[in-house]
Amino acid sequence: METAPSSSMSPASGTYVLDVHGFSGLRRQHCGGGGCIVSPTFTVAGLEWAIRYHPEGDADEVTDDVAVFVVLVTKDATAWAHVEFRLLDQAAGEMVTFFGEKDPILFDSGSEDLSTWGTGELAARSFLDGSPYVAGDCLKIECAVDVCRDRLTFHHDTPPSGEPFRQYPADDEPADVTFKIAGETFPAHVSVLAARAPGLLNNTTSQAATITIDDDDDDTPAAAAAFGALLHFAYTDTLPVASGLDGAGHTALLGRLLVAAGRYGMARLGAICERAMCRSLDAGTAADTLAMADGTASTR
DSSP: OEEEEOOOOOOTEEEEEEEEETTGGGGGGGSSSSSOOOOOOOOEETEEEEEEEEEOOSSSOOOOSSEEEEESTTTEEEEEEEEEEEETTTTTTEEEEEEOOOOOOOOEOOOOOOOOEEEEEEEHHHHHHHHTTEEEEEEEEEEEEESSEEEEEOOSSSSSOOOOOOOOOSSOOOOOOEEEEETTEEEHHHHHHHHHHHHTTTTOOOSSEEEEEOOOOOHHHHHHHHHHHHHHHHSSSEEOSSSSHHHHHHHHHHHHHHHHHTTOOOOOOOOOOOHHTTTTTTTHHHHHHHHHHHHHHHOO
C-alpha cells in the first residue's frame, strides 16, 4: 500500500489520496490487527487525521463491501467537519463522490465513537473489480475534509422564514430589544425575532424593551452561550462554532438549543439540533441525549 497527499485547498480544507494496491486479492487477514489498513496521518486545519480502509467491511462477519473511515488522531481535539469519500475513475481521470454528509460531523478524539466517521458500505468489491475505479489492481480513495472554523451550516427541509438574513451582532441599525441572561446582555431586533423566534417576544410590550430571562436552575455561562447561539441562528440560519468544548460539551450545547427552540417557537432550529444530537451519540452521552430529545419531542 502507498499513500500520497494532495495539495491543501485552504487552511481549513484538505484532501488525502489512499492508494490500495493489490486490491483484488487484499483481505482482512492481510491487514494485521483490526483487519484494516491505516494511512499515515495528514494535516487539515492544524489537526492530524488518518484513513482506515477495511477490504471486507468493518462488521464481524466478512462482507462483499469495502469500508472506509476517517479518524481524528490529534490528542484531546474536537472539531466539526464536512467529509466526503471519493473514488478516482482512472479511465476518465475524475474523482467521483461515493459517500458524504451535507451536515457537519462532530469529531472528538477522546471518544471512541466520535473520533471516527465513515461508512461500512462504500462500494461492493464485486462492483469495483473490473470497473474503471480499479486499474493495475489499484483502487484510489480520496478523503476530503473541510473543518468548520467559524459557523455550522445545516441542511433541512423546513425553509427559513422570509426575513432576510444578516450578520449577528447586527451593526446596520440600532437594537430595539435587549435580553439579559446569566449576567450577559444580547441586543436584538423585533423584526427578526418576530419572524424566526416569536416566543422570545411574548413578554415584550414595547420597543426599547429589556427582557431578563431568569432560570434559577440554569443561570450559568453555558446558558448564556446557548442563548447567544440561538440568536446567531435566528439572524444567520447558522450556528457559531463554540470553542473550548469536548464532544460532550458540544452535545450539551445542542441539547440546550433543542429545549430553547421548543420554548421559543423555532421549529427549524429544533429539528436541526435533534438530528445533530442523534448523529453525535457516544457511549457516555447516548442515554441522556436520547432522553432529552424524546422529552422535548413529547412537549411539541
